[in-house]
Amino acid sequence: xxxxxxxxxxxxxxxxxxxxxxxxxxxxxxxxxxxxxxxxxxxxxxxxxxxxxxxxxxxxxxxxxxxxxxxxxxxxxxxxxxxxxxxxxxxxxxxxxxxxxxxxxxxxxxxxxxxxxxxxxxxxxxxxxxxxxxxxxxxxxxxxxxxxxxxxxxxxxxxxxxxxxxxxxxxxxxxxxxxxxxxxxxxxxxxxxxxxxxxxxxxxxxxxxxxxxxxxxxxxxxxxxxxxxxxxxxxxxxxxxxxxxxxxxxxxxxxxxx
Numbered sequence: 579x580x581x582x583x584x585x586x587x588x589x590x591x592x593x594x595x596x597x598x599x600x601x602x603x604x605x606x607x608x609x610x611x612x613x614x615x616x617x618x619x620x621x622x623x624x625x626x627x628x629x630x631x632x633x634x635x636x637x638x639x640x641x642x643x644x645x646x647x648x649x650x651x652x653x654x655x656x657x658x659x660x661x662x663x664x665x666x667x668x669x670x671x672x673x674x675x676x677x678x679x680x681x682x683x684x685x686x687x688x689x690x691x692x693x694x695x696x697x698x699x700x701x702x703x704x705x706x707x708x709x710x711x712x713x714x715x716x717x718x719x720x721x722x723x724x725x726x727x728x729x730x731x732x733x734x735x736x737x738x739x740x741x742x743x744x745x746x747x748x749x750x751x752x753x754x755x756x757x758x759x760x761x762x763x764x765x766x767x768x769x770x771x772x773x774x775x776x777x778x779x780x781x782x783x784x785x786x787x788x789x790x791x792x793x794x795x796x797x798x799x800x801x802x803x804x805x806x807x808x809x810x811x812x813x814x815x816x817x818x819x820x821x822x823x824x825x826x827x828x829x830x831x832x833x834x835x836x
Contacts (some may be wrong), residue, residue, distance in 0.1 A: 596704065634698060643683040653694040657710035664692070690718035696726045701735045704745035711752055724759040729805075731766040737779060744787075744802065748794035762805040773813055780806055 621781070631639065646669065653665040667684050697710045717723050730754040746752060780803055787799045807818040 581765075585663045605774045607625065627741060638736075639679060643680050647680070647693060648688055651694065652684075652687070652692045653696065654689060654692045654715075656695065656697045657705055658698065659713070662713060688718070689715035691721055691722060692717075694725055695723065697725070697727050699727060699729045699743075701731060702729060702739045704739065704742050704746060707746060710745075724761065726761050726763060728763045728765070731764060731776070732770040733772055735771075735776070737783065738800075739797055740783065740802070744791075744795050744798045748792065748798045760801070760803050764802070764805045764809050766809070768813060773810055776806075776812060777816070 631642070633687070634642075647667075650667050650669070652667075653664065655663045657663065667680065669680050670684070690760075690761075693714060695714055699706055699709075716723070768777065783799065784803055787796050793797070811817050
């Protein structure tokens with residue numbers, strides 16, 4: 579049985595059964611001087627007329643849309659506290675009629691059915707992180723969800739902020755909520771971020787976490803560290819993985835910290 583939607587199918591049917599004001603395709607065919615937008619609309623209307631799905635009664639279409647909506651991957655982007663965006667479904671891009679009908683069903687679903695959540699953060703700022711975690715909806719049963727934290731860095735970054743960020747994400751209450759596959763993506767501008775200095779600081783933090791922090795905090799920091807090392811390698815070419823295999827220095831003599 580499908581989970582209930584916030585919008586009843588009868589409401590959608592009433593909306594989609596309204597008479598259309600679009601120009602009939604046969605009438606547009608007689609217009610030999612049609613502009614490019616008109617020709618594009620003509621092609622779309624022709625597709626709609628030939629579609630077996632759109633030829634079904636509205637009641638059946640809505641039932642099909644409910645199944646498809648639950649099976650469609652849903653990406654929620656949390657840009658900042660109280661500012662989030664649910665990406666439109668691919669099916670909505672097929673034609674105007676599908677966008678009108680399917681979107682009503684798709685956006686009526688609870689956010690518990692979101693399959694991917696992307697949270698943006700700057701410099702491991704705790705307050706936006708806490709508020710974003712508050713905005714992450716609980717997951718519905720049997721929903722496979724992934725959570726990605728996209729973190730931008732600049733020279734305003736502080737070591738205590740990293741430690742507080744890690745502690746917050748390793749807490750039992752948070753772990754229960756983000757128990758899905760969690761990943762981190764770090765980015766920075768070479769003009770606004772002192773990579774050489776922060777390579778050393780991340781290396782010092784790595785040693786500190788290994789010996790002085792809880793196992794949960796170690797796991798969170800390890801993911802953060804490798805996300806940082808991956809983007810740093812693209813900038814300066816220093817490979818932490820090569821260091822782990824015995825390469826103590828880069829070709830230009832710089833140390834590879836791990």
